Amino acid sequence: MEEIVRILNSGGQSLTGVLHLPDGGSNGVGIIILSPGLKDRSGPHRLYIKIARKICLEGYSVLRFDPHGVGDSDGEFQKGLSVYSFVKIEKGEFVDDTNVVTEWFQKRTLAKKIILAGLCGGAITAMLVACNNTKIHGIISMDTTVILDAVDQVESANPLETAILARSYLKKAINIKKLARFVSFKTNYIELFATLFNYFKRSVVSAFFRTNNNVKSKHVADGRPLNMLYVNSFLSYVDSGRKVLFLVSDHDKSAWEFKHKFQDVYCQSQNVKGCCTILTVDTANHEFASLKAQGILLDAISSWLTKQSQDL
Amino acid sequence: MEKSIYFANSSGERIYGTFFSPTGMEKAKKGVLLCQPIAEEKIRVKRVFINFARFLCKKGYGVFLFDYFGEGESAGNFEDASLDTRTLDTVCALNYCYGYGQFNFFGIVGLRLGGSIALIASEEAKSLDFVVLWQPVINGYEYFQEWLKTSLAAQLVVYKEIKFNRKQLEEQLQCGNVIELEGYSITDLLFQNLRKLNLIEHKVCKSRKYLLVELTSQGSDLLYIKYLEALKSNNCLIDYLKEKKTFDWNNMRFYQPLPDSLFNSTFTWLESIYNGRNS
Secondary structure, three states: OEEEEEEEOOOOOEEEEEEEOOOOOOOOEEEEEEOOOOOOOOOHHHHHHHHHHHHHHOOOEEEEEOOOOOOOOOOOOOOEEHHHHHHHHHOOOOHHHHHHHHHHHHHHHOOOEEEEEEEOHHHHHHHHHHOOOOOEEEEEEEOOOOEOOOHHHOOOOOHHHHHHHHHHHHHHOOOHHHHHHHHOOOOOHHHHHHHHHHHHHHHHHHHHHHHHOOOOOOOEEOOEEEOHHHHHHHHHHHHOOOEEEEEEEOOOHHHHHHHHHHHHHHOOOHHHHHHEEEEEEOOOOOOOOOHHHHHHHHHHHHHHHHHHHHOO | OEEEEEEEOOOOOEEEEEEEOOOOOOOOOEEEEEEOOOHHHHHHHHHHHHHHHHHHHHOOEEEEEEOOOOOOOOOOOHHHOOHHHHHHHHHHHHHHHHHHOOOOEEEEEEEOHHHHHHHHHHOOOOOOOEEEEEOOOOEHHHHHHHHHHHHHHHHHHHHOOOOOOHHHHHHHHHOOOOEEEOOEEEOHHHHHHHHHOEHHHOOOOOOOEEEEEEEEOOOOOHHHHHHHHHHHHOOOEEEEEEEEOOOOOOOOOEEOOOOHHHHHHHHHHHHHHHHHHHO
């Protein structure tokens, strides 16, 4: 059964959500799926609805809701580059809403265990909430970003994007039609030269670091700062022994940063390893758009939840 | 006041919608049904629709916003829906609105494919006063070709090369295979519907008022000029507005949930039609 719900946040704003209740009664585990950012509670390509409907059939109560300023809820984010809003989310814009909703959800469903799930910004919010909220028993983190966005770095290319773009430009160099475009001033020269410059710079720099076995500052990911609020929340969270499932898209630009600047640095101790399940999803982009990736994702969530509910 | 509800479409499937009623006016006299785009375009512009509904509501209009079968909160999977099912859902939503309110001035506003759906559905509705088309999709095949480009971009990210070009993707559909675009499963059913879609060939009601709004950051699209000429030569009561494109349905790099100018110009046109009719 799906039920439309409205919950007031601490500022008196009405938040809209949909509660999925299993027909045969709940197994005692409830999942709250958190908005990825500016997209609403259905998630990109209705991913959240697919997840919610599947796990609800397996006996879990599920709530998807729009935080303030998103979807059907009250409030508004200001117009401008979306990255401004992302920065706010990375710093905890939706933490208060999520705490209020968690309280409401527990009372409404009588869930014995509550798990927060989210993609991208939703994964960040989940961690920021869970570190201080002992009602949360687990986290399903899909493509969390560990780097703090910054407006002046919006246009700076990620290593993976740079490599793909640079290779495509190099291929075009042997295509007569594309060359004609280049000499007839139809090419975006700024983007072209910036990409190639970044690509060669990175190639040289990474070769240098490989040969010198050097390591850059662990708090800086390729020149972009780690979100230390997220990192500290994670360390505090795993310190309590609670579990987290990290689902990482193999073709997401944030995967590189997650692996090299977060996983390799902060997830190596036995205690932390015991709390984390890290699964890389094949053929997946940031939003798990491929049908194959969606299948893997849904199965992974389902089997991890089964393990968590067995501990009840 | 905002009230979300579920109602059944013609196949008995559950459709999600929200009524926006002006404060103190449970039964508004003026009403609008909003038709959203489909797939990821719908998700990207959701907030524009919510804000437009709230904007009109403050001006005394009752507004109904709904999700087609296979989209948003409605039942079903995207791959089971087509242009035909969406049109039927829109007709159902219209009938639901008639039952809910006591409107004496009522019409539809639709964006992109939602505009095209609004126009097609309006053929079935006799008592509509107006249809507003915000950047409607005139040619379904061209629209689909643009959409296919997202598959090429996705292939480059995942495979570092284009494994299937647009022609091959079309062939896959025609062979009964499902292809993926931006995370949505696309079937031949939707493809064939879009392929047939050509608004220029669609009938319009000559006693109804139409507004075509072109949202552009450059010059006019020749297809809109052609469409406008076709409607005018058919004695259609159509007005045309060119508005600056301040929000994007293709990506969310820039966020603009409140395109004031579009809201105001549409409202001004609605009021002029309403006042003209009542004078």
